Amino acid sequence: MFDQLSLNILDIGMNSLAAGATVLRITVIENAEHDWLVIRIRDNGHGMDQKTLREILARNASTKAGRKKPIGLGLALLRQTSEMCGGAFHVHSAPGEGTGVTASMRASHVDRPPLGDLNATIFALCAANPTVDIQLNCESNGEKFHFSSQEGKYHEPRRTQEAQREGTAAGRAA
Amino acid sequence: MNLDELKKLKEKAQRQVALREGNKKYRVVFSMGTSGIAAGAREIMTTMLDEIDKRGIENVEVAVTGEIGLVDAEPVIRIEERSGEKVTYAKVNADAARKIVSEHLQKGKVVDGLAVGKVKQKEAERLK
Ligand SMILES: Nc1ncnc2c1ncn2[C@@H]1O[C@H](COP(=O)(O)OP(=O)(O)O)[C@@H](O)[C@H]1O
Numbered sequence: 367m368f369d370q371l372s373l374n375i376l377d378i379g380m381n382s383l384a385a386g387a388t389v390l391r392i393t394v395i396e397n398a399e400h401d402w403l404v405i406r407i408r409d410n411g412h413g414m415d416q417k418t419l420r421e422i423l424a425r426n427a428s429t430k431a432g433r434k435k436p437i438g439l440g441l442a443l444l445r446q447t448s449e450m451c452g453g454a455f456h457v458h459s460a461p462g463e464g465t466g467v468t469a470s471m472r473a474s475h476v477d478r479p480p481l482g483d484l485n486a487t488i489f490a491l492c493a494a495n496p497t498v499d500i501q502l503n504c505e506s507n508g509e510k511f512h513f514s515s516q517e518g519k520y521h522e523p524r525r526t527q528e529a530q531r532e533g534t535a536a537g538r539a540a
Numbered sequence: 541m542n543l544d545e546l547k548k549l550k551e552k553a554q555r556q557v558a559l560r561e562g563n564k565k566y567r568v569v570f571s572m573g574t575s576g577i578a579a580g581a582r583e584i585m586t587t588m589l590d591e592i593d594k595r596g597i598e599n600v601e602v603a604v605t606g607e608i609g610l611v612d613a614e615p616v617i618r619i620e621e622r623s624g625e626k627v628t629y630a631k632v633n634a635d636a637a638r639k640i641v642s643e644h645l646q647k648g649k650v651v652d653g654l655a656v657g658k659v660k661q662k663e664a665e666r667l668k
């Protein structure tokens with residue numbers, strides 16, 4: 367159904383937004399040497415109790431109202447992909463604490479979909495709820511970067527920001 | 541993915557915050573559940589927001605919903621006017637997305653060939 371893992375990430379991230387998360391952290395770790403790709407989506411939304419979580423994982427259940435059949439596909443699709451690609455799938459959740467979804471797979475597995483346009487996924491999540499802190503942590507074969515949609519949001523207009531930065535740099539140099 | 545691209549992304553994301561604020565004339569609701577995403581909702585959203593940005597349209601706010609109730613017709617978007625009028629567009633492709641921005645959001649004209657009939661619309665609203 368999804369030909370890019372970044373679409374799975376968007377779909378799982380939408381669950382987090384629906385759960386009222388204010389922080390959504392997406393981690394993508396690629397390690398060629400050990401042949402792993404790990405995707406983690408962690409939120410601080412309302413979470414699920416163990417009984418609900420077990421039921422959802424056992425029957426691909428959904429709690430969405432207004433459906434003819436209370437079947438959810440999002441978690442099931444990511445689980446299928448990760449298990450098909452020699453990895454494991456794990457959901458950790460607690461009421462009031464949030465939810466973490468981890469999917470690993472063999473990076474070189476023939477069936478592994480490409481990550482695709484991760485930028486477009488981050489952008490869509492930001493647009494879906496601009497007040498949520500959407501974070502992206504990427505670790506690709508030793509190279510790392512971090513993105514946060516809320517970083518700098520409460521700063522002054524750019525000119526002031528630049529002046530401040532210069533000031534700080536000058537301060538440090540002195 | 542490089543840092544420049546990410547920076548641009550962040551600026552764009554911040555403009556989206558501006559799009560959210562205030563009592564806008566139009567609210568564009570994207571269907572972003574599993575079936576919507578599978579049908580291409582992410583690209584439709586990006587295309588529309590780019591076009592809104594490019595045209596400097598400011599009377600629009602955006603929102604997403606998990607299920608709009610028209611699984612066979614995805615990608616689906618709904619435009620809600622402050623007056624209460626709602627128009628649902630189905631099977632939206634990139635061209636249609638740009639046309640909806642230039643005609644509906646900019647000129648206030650419903651794009652007839654793309655809007656779904658009232659019956660389907662009622663069905664969608666009931667399931668919302
Ligand atoms: N991050 C989350 N926080 C709280 N509940 C969640 C989260 N992710 C999934 N769920 C629960 O699991 C159910 C199944 O999710 P999913 O497989 O994505 O299907 P759907 O979103 O279509 O219901 C959801 O309806 C929701 O009740």
Ligand SMILES: [Mg+2]
Nearest residue numbers: 377381440441
């Ligand atoms: Mg879902």
